[in-house]
Structure formats: C-alpha cells, structure tokens
Amino acid sequence: MAKKVRPIHTCSECDYVSPKWLGRCPECGSWGTLQESLPAAKGSVSQAAVTGRMVAGLTPSSPAQPITKVGAAKTASLKSGIGELDRVLGTGIVPGSVVLMAGEPGVGKSTLLLEVVSKWAAQGRKALYVTAEESAGQVRSRAERTGALHDTLFIAAESNLDVVFGHVDQLKPSLIIVDSVQTMHAAGVEGVAGGVAQSRAVTAALTTLAKSTGIPVLLVGHVTKDGNVAGPRVLEHLVDVVLNFEGDRQSSLRMLRGIKNRFGATDEVGCFEQTAEGIREVADPSGLFLSHRGSTPDGSAVTVAMDGVRPILAEVQALTVDPVAKNPRRVVTGLDSNRVPMVLAVLQARCGQKTNEKDAYVATVGGVKIAETATDLAVALATWSSLHERPLPPKTVVIGEVGLAGELRRVPGVGRRLAEAARLGYKQAIVPAGSDAQVAGMVIREAATLGQAIALLDG
Structure with missing residues (x-):
C-alpha cells in the first residue's frame, strides 16, 4: 500500500515550513501566511537515472559561441517614452528583460504602466496589457481618462497563465504588462494564487517567456506591511x-x-506627480519643494539634498514660539525626529541661542522626506532666523552636517549640489570649510563651525 503524502505548510514571507497549519509564523512573526502545499515525492528519480542523463546529455538548440560574437543589438535598450522611467532603468527597456514594479495599493502602479504601454503603442509598436485584478471595461475607463487609447494596445482580462501564453502566440506583442503577478494562476501547480508555489511558478514561466522570445515583461507586485515585495524573496532573484x-x-x-x-x-530616482489625468513625470522636482514667495520669510532656509545621485533643492522651515507647557515641544515633519532636537541643543550649547525656552516646529515644504545629515545646517539657521525674526539673504543655500562640538562637517557631492542650486538661480552658498567647491556665478562662503556660519549671516 502506497504511503499517503502528508501536506506541508509554507510561509509566504520567509519560506518557513511546518507540518501543520499555524496562525502565526514562528520564524518571521507574520499572521495568516502559512499556506498548504504537497511536498515533492522522495525517490521519484533514481541516482542512476540522473547519472545517465548527465553522461548522455541533451543536444543544445544552438551551439555555444564566444562572447565577442554575440551581437550587441540583442541587448540594445528601447525607449519607453517616459524619461523618468528610462532614467531609473538605465537607458530604457532591454529586450527579453523582466521588470517587477512593487508598491502599496493605490499608489499608481497600474496607472503608470498604462502610461508606459500607451507611449509604447503610440510609436506603432504592439503591446499587451494583461489585467487579472480589473475587468477590461475598468482599464478602458482609466485609459480613456488618461488618453491612452490606441489601436495597437491590446487588453486581456485573464488570470490563467496558459490563456495568457495563447494571447502572446496570437498577437506577437513587443511588450507585455502583467497586473499583477500575485493574482495570476498557473495550472498544475499546487496552492492558491499569490501563494509561494504559485508566485514562484508564474514568475519563472514569464521569465522563461521573456528570455526565449525577447519580449520584455513588466510585472506588478504587491507589498507587505513592511514595504517588502509580497510573496517569497525568490521573486526578486528571478x-x-x-x-x-x-x-x-x-x-x-x-x-x-x-x-x-x-x-x-540602483541609485537613480524618478519623480512623478499623480494628477486627475494620470501619472505625469516631473523632470525638475525641486520646484515642488520650494515655497513660491516674492521675498524670503524668516524661519526658512534652502538646502540641497541628495536622493540617490539626484540633487533636489528643499526648503526647511522653523517656527519658534513661547511654550504652552513647562517642557518645550519639538515637532518635526519630513526630517529625522531624533536629529533635529540634537541640532537645536548644539545651537543653544555652542552658539548661545536659547532654544530651550521656545517650542520649536520644524518641517519641510511640499511633503519631501529627508534623512541625510546634510540638512543639519539648514535646520540650525532656519531656527536661528525664527528666533531673531531675521530672514536669510535671498537666493542663498546652506549645506552641512553639524557635530556635537558645533563644528561643520563636510558632506559628499557638494559640487554637484551647488551646481544644481546655481542652475535654479541661487547666487550664494554657505558650506563647511574645506569643501573646495567652485561653481560659476555663485559666491561660496565656508564656515568651520556653526557659530561662524551665523556670523556670516550677521555680516
């Protein structure tokens, strides 16, 4: 009598395997992630059979060739029509590549990829948009709103992977969008859609399709509460x-x-803006993070932050008022909530500014989030400006890290930051001593300490 194969339960987050179902994974602590599947039968293939296959081998479909003989045209990238996407991808979409785009629900993944296939189809190239989450009518409604209606853009509302392959054989598209990989189902594979086995099988099959046909495939992926790609980590490796x-x-x-x-x-960043007409690329995002006022207000300082290798001008605002309670408050938005109180403490201890007698509210403009230490000087000078009700000189940017001794430390990429500021019309900069940056049309003033930077403003 054949022995009954007992099912196993695998966590979709960390691949932990348990012989029985558990509500919470003991490895990663996630709830409701253990899914049932059947293990591979042991001894199904004998060692002798495996050895025989290795000795006999299989006849390759094409012989191996020197790497110098491989045509460069096979790896030449194609422009997607969206400059910000091409910037992040490198030079564009590479034929036969598989791109996984992850994001939270409602962030605009489907809208962005619909814009991609719209630009692709507008150039006369055939594209297939596979939607497993929405109906064809819903996608048509969004495409009509965003102006993405083209005769060479085909929509298939399918969740069966075999049916999708049939559409590919019939249409012969040059680009495939699958929305989303967690809702596709591969026949003959145990588990539900979105589970460990199904997600692995669907991704592997689509990867094989892309490599064998040269058709680029763009996949939509969901994320977990922690911001990681949902499903096993093997998706990122495939x-x-x-x-x-x-x-x-x-x-x-x-x-x-x-x-x-x-x-x-992997250090490039693309900027987009969600509008009523869809996703619009923002080639120059610095304008979104600067207040549009005729004169510079007090309590405001402009700095240049680096997001990857991209310099972005951002405005830091500070407001100091008499405290309501006995202990002064520190409210921070868009900056490191632990570092801003430290900068205010240095401003008081090393420069004699009485920040402990005021409530301090420090925030960035436009909702930008900055985590690097190069904004320390902007936080300190914006707070000084609010305390004395004296605005900083117009068209001035400040860059630098503040140490606990009150010294200004150099930050990487000062020249590139100042070049971006000069391009946007800024004429003066205050940077740490020893930065050795020179930008045409900009007066660069160096300070070794935070006190010297304040003295430059007084002068």
Missing part, C-alpha cells in the same frame, strides 16, 4: 529589475526607486 513605486496618499508626489537592476545603477 527577475532582472526590481522597482519600488512609493508616495504618500496625502501628497501627489511619487518616487520610483531602483532596488535591483542588472542593466544599470
């Missing part, structure tokens, strides 16, 4: 590029970041 599309629901700004890229760098 694909060529992993992009993260992020943004706050209260803000229209969207950022596209590269997490993995086999064809380019």
Whole structure:
C-alpha cells in the first residue's frame, strides 16, 4: 500500500515550513501566511537515472559561441517614452528583460504602466496589457481618462497563465504588462494564487517567456506591511529589475526607486506627480519643494539634498514660539525626529541661542522626506532666523552636517549640489570649510563651525 503524502505548510514571507497549519509564523512573526502545499515525492528519480542523463546529455538548440560574437543589438535598450522611467532603468527597456514594479495599493502602479504601454503603442509598436485584478471595461475607463487609447494596445482580462501564453502566440506583442503577478494562476501547480508555489511558478514561466522570445515583461507586485515585495524573496532573484513605486496618499508626489537592476545603477530616482489625468513625470522636482514667495520669510532656509545621485533643492522651515507647557515641544515633519532636537541643543550649547525656552516646529515644504545629515545646517539657521525674526539673504543655500562640538562637517557631492542650486538661480552658498567647491556665478562662503556660519549671516 502506497504511503499517503502528508501536506506541508509554507510561509509566504520567509519560506518557513511546518507540518501543520499555524496562525502565526514562528520564524518571521507574520499572521495568516502559512499556506498548504504537497511536498515533492522522495525517490521519484533514481541516482542512476540522473547519472545517465548527465553522461548522455541533451543536444543544445544552438551551439555555444564566444562572447565577442554575440551581437550587441540583442541587448540594445528601447525607449519607453517616459524619461523618468528610462532614467531609473538605465537607458530604457532591454529586450527579453523582466521588470517587477512593487508598491502599496493605490499608489499608481497600474496607472503608470498604462502610461508606459500607451507611449509604447503610440510609436506603432504592439503591446499587451494583461489585467487579472480589473475587468477590461475598468482599464478602458482609466485609459480613456488618461488618453491612452490606441489601436495597437491590446487588453486581456485573464488570470490563467496558459490563456495568457495563447494571447502572446496570437498577437506577437513587443511588450507585455502583467497586473499583477500575485493574482495570476498557473495550472498544475499546487496552492492558491499569490501563494509561494504559485508566485514562484508564474514568475519563472514569464521569465522563461521573456528570455526565449525577447519580449520584455513588466510585472506588478504587491507589498507587505513592511514595504517588502509580497510573496517569497525568490521573486526578486528571478527577475532582472526590481522597482519600488512609493508616495504618500496625502501628497501627489511619487518616487520610483531602483532596488535591483542588472542593466544599470540602483541609485537613480524618478519623480512623478499623480494628477486627475494620470501619472505625469516631473523632470525638475525641486520646484515642488520650494515655497513660491516674492521675498524670503524668516524661519526658512534652502538646502540641497541628495536622493540617490539626484540633487533636489528643499526648503526647511522653523517656527519658534513661547511654550504652552513647562517642557518645550519639538515637532518635526519630513526630517529625522531624533536629529533635529540634537541640532537645536548644539545651537543653544555652542552658539548661545536659547532654544530651550521656545517650542520649536520644524518641517519641510511640499511633503519631501529627508534623512541625510546634510540638512543639519539648514535646520540650525532656519531656527536661528525664527528666533531673531531675521530672514536669510535671498537666493542663498546652506549645506552641512553639524557635530556635537558645533563644528561643520563636510558632506559628499557638494559640487554637484551647488551646481544644481546655481542652475535654479541661487547666487550664494554657505558650506563647511574645506569643501573646495567652485561653481560659476555663485559666491561660496565656508564656515568651520556653526557659530561662524551665523556670523556670516550677521555680516
């Protein structure tokens, strides 16, 4: 009598295997992630059979060739029509590549990819948009709103992977969009759609399709509460590029970041804006983070932050008022909530500014979030400006890290930051001593300590 194969339960987050179902994974602590599947039968293939296959081998479909004989045209990238997406991808969409775009629900992943296939189809190239989450009518309604209606853009509302392959054989598209990989189902594979086995099988099959036909495939992926790609980590290893599309629901700004890229760098960032007409790329995002006022107000300082390798001008505002309670408050928005109180403490201890007698509210303009230490000097000078009700000189940017001894420390990429500020019309900069930056048309003043930087403003 054949022995009955008992099912196993695998966690979709960390691949932990348990012989019985558990409500919470003991490995990663996630709830409701253990899914039932059947293990592979042991001894199904004998060692002798495996050895025989290795000795006999299989006849390759094409002989191996020197790498110098491989045509460069096979790896030449194609422009997607969206400059910010091409910036993050490197140079564009590479034929035969598989791109996984992850993001929270409602951030605009489907809208952005619909814009991609619209630009693609507008050039006369055939594109297939596979939607497993929405009906064809819903996609048509969004395409009509965003102006993405083209005769060479085909829509298939399918969740069965075999049916999708049939559409590919009939249409012969040059670009495939699958929305989303967690809702696709592969026949003959145990588990539900979105589970460990199904997600792995669907991604592997689509990767094989892309490599064998040369058709680029763009996948939509969901994320967990922690911001990671939902499903097993093997999805990130199977694909060529992993992009993260992020943004706050209260803000229209969207950022596209590269997490993995086999064809380019992962430190590029693309900026987009969510509008009523769809996703619009923002080639110059600095204007979104600067207040549009005729004169410079007190309590405001402009700095240059680096998001990857992209310099972005941002405005830091500070407001100091008499405290309501006995202990002064420190309210921070868009900056490191632990670092801002430290900068205010240095401002009091090393420069004699009585920040402990005021409530301090420090925030960035436009909803931008900055985590690097190069904004320390902007926080300190904006607070000094609010305390004395004296605005900083117009068209001035400040860059620098503040140490606990009150010294100003150099930050990387000062020259590139100042060049971006000069391009936007800023004429003066205050930077740490020893930065050795020279930008045409800009007066660069160096300060070794925070006190010297304040003295430059007094002068």
